[in-house]
Amino acid sequence: GAGVSQSPSNKVTEKGKDVELRCDPISGHTALYWYRQSLGQGLEFLIYFQGNSAPDKSGLPSDRFSAERTGGSVSTLTIQRTQQEDSAVYLCASSSQGRDLSSPLHFGNGTRLTVT
Amino acid sequence: AQTVTQSQPEMSVQEAETVTLSCTYDTSESDYYLFWYKQPPSRQMILVIRQEAYKQQNATENRFSVNFQKAAKSFSLKISDSQLGDAAMYFCAYRSVSYAGNMLTFGGGTRLMVKP
Numbered sequence: 001g002a003g004v005s006q007s008p009s010n011k012v013t014e015k016g017k018d019v020e021l022r023c024d025p026i027s028g029h030t031a032l033y034w035y036r037q038s039l040g041q042g043l044e045f046l047i048y049f050q051g052n053s054a055p056d057k058s059g060l061p062s063d064r065f066s067a068e069r070t071g072g073s074v075s076t077l078t079i080q081r082t083q084q085e086d087s088a089v090y091l092c093a094s095s096s097q098g099r100d101l102s103s104p105l106h107f108g109n110g111t112r113l114t115v116t
Numbered sequence: 117a118q119t120v121t122q123s124q125p126e127m128s129v130q131e132a133e134t135v136t137l138s139c140t141y142d143t144s145e146s147d148y149y150l151f152w153y154k155q156p157p158s159r160q161m162i163l164v165i166r167q168e169a170y171k172q173q174n175a176t177e178n179r180f181s182v183n184f185q186k187a188a189k190s191f192s193l194k195i196s197d198s199q200l201g202d203a204a205m206y207f208c209a210y211r212s213v214s215y216a217g218n219m220l221t222f223g224g225g226t227r228l229m230v231k232p
Contacts, residue, residue, distance in 0.1 A: 033219055042122075042207060043161075043222040056219070089159060102149055102168060105220060107161035 002026070004108035006092050012114045013082055021077040021111045025094030032075050033105060034067055037089045046090075049075065082115045089113070118143045120210050122223035129198045130231050136183075137193045137226045139208030149211040150184070150191045151220065156204040164206070167191065195228075203230045 005024040013019050025032050034046040045059040049069045060066070064083075069075040079086055089112050093105035119142045129135035141150070152164040167175045167184050174182050179199075183192045195202055205227050209220040 035222075040225075042224040043220075045219045045221070048219050059219070091159075091161065093161070102166060104151065104163040104166060105161070107153075110159045112159075 004092055004094055004106050006090075006108035006111050008111055009109065010112045010114075012116060015084060015115055016081055018078065018080045019082055019113065021079075021090050021092075021113070023075045023077070023092030023094075023108060025073065025075070025092070026096075026106055027073075029094035029096050029106070030072070031095045032069055033093045033095075034075070034077050035091045035093065036061075037091055037110070039088070043091065046077070079113075082113075084115050087113055087115045118145075118148075118210050118212060118221050120208055120221050120223035122206075122208055122226050124226045125224070126227045126229065128229045128231060129195070131200060132197055134194060134196045135198055135228065137195075137206050137208075137228065139191045139193070139223055141189050141191065141208075141210050141223075143189065143210065143212075145212060145214070147213050149213075150182075151209040151211065152180070152182070152191075152193045153207045153209060153222075154202075154204045155207065155225075161207070165193065198230050200230050200232060203228055 007022045030051045032049040035043040047067045048056040064080045067077045089110040091110040093107045095103045095105045121140050148169045150167045153161045154164050165177045165180050179196045181194045205225045207225045208223040
């Protein structure tokens with residue numbers, strides 16, 4: 001079946017503009033995660049959705065960042081008034097059976113965001 | 117909060133030889149999950165191997181095995197008979213069993229180069 005799909009693959013934007021990044025998780029996966037990966041660095045957790053529960057937003061770096069997940073499927077990460085330090089690869093992941101913590105995360109190919 | 121440390125930013129191995137990547141973590145929990153992910157240039161994170169903390173037996177997946185030392189909070193990855201396709205970034209990750217910590221916490225990564 002299809003894996004996690006992210007769009008766009010690459011995005012170049014001007015400082016101060018808003019951007020939206022999209023994630024289509026694997027069908028049936030109840031858990032969805034957003035991570036940020038700066039150049040040559042590890043993955044930084046941003047936000048986590050599990051079913052109908054309130055999302056865990058503890059990793060969002062500022063109030064310019066927000067995310068939603070409509071109908072328990074597609075998710076959109078929005079960055080308002082982008083800054084150069086927002087330049088990074090944004091990775092989305094999903095997993096089945098959110099309470100089964102041995103279940104691995106399945107990642108998309110990410111969106112490379114460049115803020116000029 | 118848990119932290120994951122990978123002390124080797126880069127490692128190099130000759131094709132067909134064995135290499136070990138180090139990972140240590142800090143936690144006060146007694147039960148948790150540990151993962152190794154591989155990230156090739158395509159950016160997609162691929163699960164290599166997983167370990168449940170309550171299992172004393174080290175996990176193995178074909179040429180990949182771990183040395184899990186719970187008391188030392190160490191989780192190293194051994195790659196045997198290294199192949200050119202093993203060249204990638206490798207990330208160690210920790211997952212708490214508490215709901216608040218369902219996300220994976222990643223180390224900074226180790227870049228593995230495989231020499232022909």
